[in-house]
Amino acid sequence: MQKRMLPRHIAIIMDGNGRWAEIRGLPRLEGHRRGVIRVREIVETAYRIGIEFLTLYTFSIENWQRPYEEIAVIMRLLEETLEEERDTFIKREIRFKVIGNREKLPDKLKELIEQIEHNTKNYKKLTLQCALSYSSRDELVRAIRKAIIFNLKPNEISEEMISYLLDTADIPDPDLIIRTSGEQRLSNFLLWQSAYAELYFTSTLWPDFTKEEFLESIYEYQTRERRFGNIPDRTLKCIFSV
Numbered sequence: 001m002q003k004r005m006l007p008r009h010i011a012i013i014m015d016g017n018g019r020w021a022e023i024r025g026l027p028r029l030e031g032h033r034r035g036v037i038r039v040r041e042i043v044e045t046a047y048r049i050g051i052e053f054l055t056l057y058t059f060s061i062e063n064w065q066r067p068y069e070e071i072a073v074i075m076r077l078l079e080e081t082l083e084e085e086r087d088t089f090i091k092r093e094i095r096f097k098v099i100g101n102r103e104k105l106p107d108k109l110k111e112l113i114e115q116i117e118h119n120t121k122n123y124k125k126l127t128l129q130c131a132l133s134y135s136s137r138d139e140l141v142r143a144i145r146k147a148i149i150f151n152l153k154p155n156e157i158s159e160e161m162i163s164y165l166l167d168t169a170d171i172p173d174p175d176l177i178i179r180t181s182g183e184q185r186l187s188n189f190l191l192w193q194s195a196y197a198e199l200y201f202t203s204t205l206w207p208d209f210t211k212e213e214f215l216e217s218i219y220e221y222q223t224r225e226r227r228f229g230n231i232p233d234r235t236l237k238c239i240f241s242v
Helices: 017-023 028-049 061-065 068-092 107-120 136-149 159-165 211-223 233-241
Strands: 009-013 053-060 094-099 126-134 176-179 198-201
Touching: 017 028, 028 053, 028 068, 028 126, 028 211, 053 061, 053 068, 061 068, 061 126, 068 094, 068 107, 068 126, 094 107, 126 136, 136 159, 176 211, 198 211
Parallel strands: 009 053, 009 176, 053 126, 094 126, 176 198
Antiparallel strands: none
């Protein structure tokens, strides 16, 4: 793996926990628990190879439509996991951040998130960003509301300004977006930020997504040519040699 070609920011749509459990005749809760184990392994791998930013699509705004019992389990599991990982974040100097609409989150979970964000805000080894109660359209709506509150004039609205008003204001756009479970769509995830991201889709369900496949996705990313709308250098050389 070429260190100089590592993506700075990887974002992952962690899909398939429920299906993983159902296939095995297990409660959906077990799928979410196995998913947490996978999160730990992928975060550890990202940390070790030098990824600067890792964003995990943890819980979407649309997920609030799920049965109350499942939501309660997920929220409790999130709280337990953050309590367990708090010391690890501090020991390894991992910055933890949450993006999304926090209004519906349980008060205890919100308080815990705020504490960990505060305690880790100056760390730079890895920024672990969780999209929680998140949807990209909601994020854009909230950004527009901020623009109105700030009394911005039409000529002050630019791409840079919109990026500044988003939840991800201090995070670079993702270079690579990975989605597990075989679905091939972004599902309202980082729509503005993903304009030039490379996409990697796999049929592997999230609880089965190993560090080996994570590394494989990075290897594939390194083989791609990112042009950002430009002409590749070799084409330019050909043009100017005529």
